[in-house]
């Protein structure tokens with residue numbers, strides 16, 4: 001503990017030992033705030049890698065990566081530098097994700113090995129299937145773009161991919177495996193058929209999109225909810241914006257709490273997330289911002305009244321709708337999310 005503190009630069013850094021954590025069913029502990037690394041086509045891989053290195057120096061121990069973010073080869077040297085400065089591998093929680101064009105049984109293990117090579121690691125703490133659809137789209141394409149070979153969710157195929165993830169655990173390359181962008185009916189099938197059950201489900205979660213049913217389902221099944229776009233992703237690519245989208249950090253309830261605490265509304269979103277019990281993974285390459293986001297978990301908790309007030313501003317406003325994964329004409333993005341409680345038929 002003392003040696004850890006002495007490594008930290010003076011000033012606003014956060015003592016990682018003070019950051020709360022969530023327990024995974026294996027007994028492992030996942031730090032309650034992670035750093036996102038998707039640059040939304042706006043930030044360079046170099047800037048993100050620099051942020052990762054400094055964020056670890058500033059107290060972060062959880063980094064959310066993915067092959068499709070195209071920057072793991074730059075984050076690897078940043079992790080190495082952080083570890084050379086004394087942070088032990090076991091202190092870090094590193095997540096990566098299998099991209100949609102690597103769901104084929106033969107592709108899964110090589111894809112994970114590539115992420116490991118790029119990140120310069122012997123093992124990942126968590127490996128997720130990024131989306132439950134094997135549908136490819138090139139980075140940066142318009143939302144109307146479709147994979148000509150696009151498929152719906154086919155559970156049998158998903159489980160073939162999952163078996164390979166289970167193999168990665170058996171091989172010691174991955175400590176935990178998990179899902180992302182899932183729905184309750186899909187998760188029910190995975191829980192029924194998995195030999196190694198998901199440790200975490202990464203899902204969109206912010207005050208205007210609280211997903212109460214899925215959140216409860218995940219928690220009740222001993223799966224850690226990891227919340228992406230926890231600030232409402234104000235810098236998401238323009239292609240992901242629609243006129244009906246609402247803005248969490250402009251919500252009067254959030255703004256009022258931010259004024260009370262004299263913090264940016266983004267920080268209130270992080271506090272709410274941590275106190276609700278999900279693991280937010282906010283993105284920023286701006287030191288003031290990412291340090292504030294970690295500090296949010298260790299200072300000035302929201303009151304019960306404030307937590308209740310935020311519970312009341314859910315607008316069911318999904319921001320990352322996933323249109324590019326649709327598999328046939330005349331569908332709407334809601335078809336991806338099984339809104340009727342059943343898997344949308346092929």
Ligand SMILES: NC(=O)c1ccc[n+]([C@@H]2O[C@H](COP(=O)([O-])OP(=O)(O)OC[C@H]3O[C@@H](n4cnc5c(N)ncnc54)[C@H](OP(=O)(O)O)[C@@H]3O)[C@@H](O)[C@H]2O)c1
Pocket residue numbers: 035036037038039040064065130180181202203227228229230231232233234235236264266267281282283284286288289290292293320
């Ligand atoms: N599993 C999935 O399918 C999936 C999908 C989406 C995202 N993710 C993960 O989730 C991470 C986070 O999501 P996200 O990047 O979409 O959105 P986000 O974290 O909700 O929003 C990030 C933006 O919020 C602003 N911000 C951050 N901290 C702030 C602070 N303290 N004060 C003021 N503004 C602040 C920054 O905007 P400015 O730059 O304008 O200051 C930043 O670019 C991603 O990086 C990625 O790792 C996963």
